[in-house]
Amino acid sequence: MPRLVSAADANRQFSEILGQAVQGETVIITRRGAPVAQLTPLGRRPADEARDQAWDRLLATLEKGLPLGGHRFDRDSLYDR
Structure with a gap:
């Protein structure tokens, strides 16, 4: 299940979130509660x-x-x- 992260938290914790994506996790970034972007691993998970x-x-x-x-x-x- 993808992890939801606010845009503000994604900005503050970018290195951590990027590391999670590298490990295979999908992160959905929200703005005011609505999904606006998705960070996914490149290649095989x-x-x-x-x-x-x-x-x-x-x-x-x-x-x-x-x-x-x-x-x-x-x-x-x-x-x-």
Whole structure:
């Protein structure tokens, strides 16, 4: 979830906010309570990389299969009739 920061606070804390964006956080800057700008990281976010790694682990587990009651269960057996 993006962090909301007033324009005045963004001005005072720019280095800190910039560092948060570098770490992958999106910061929305508001003026009088209304969003006026968005500071986002350039390129891939760390969260994107973590999500990609999680998908890779899940797919590897599905390829390998899971033991259920002595039988192997894998993705292909879902379609066996």
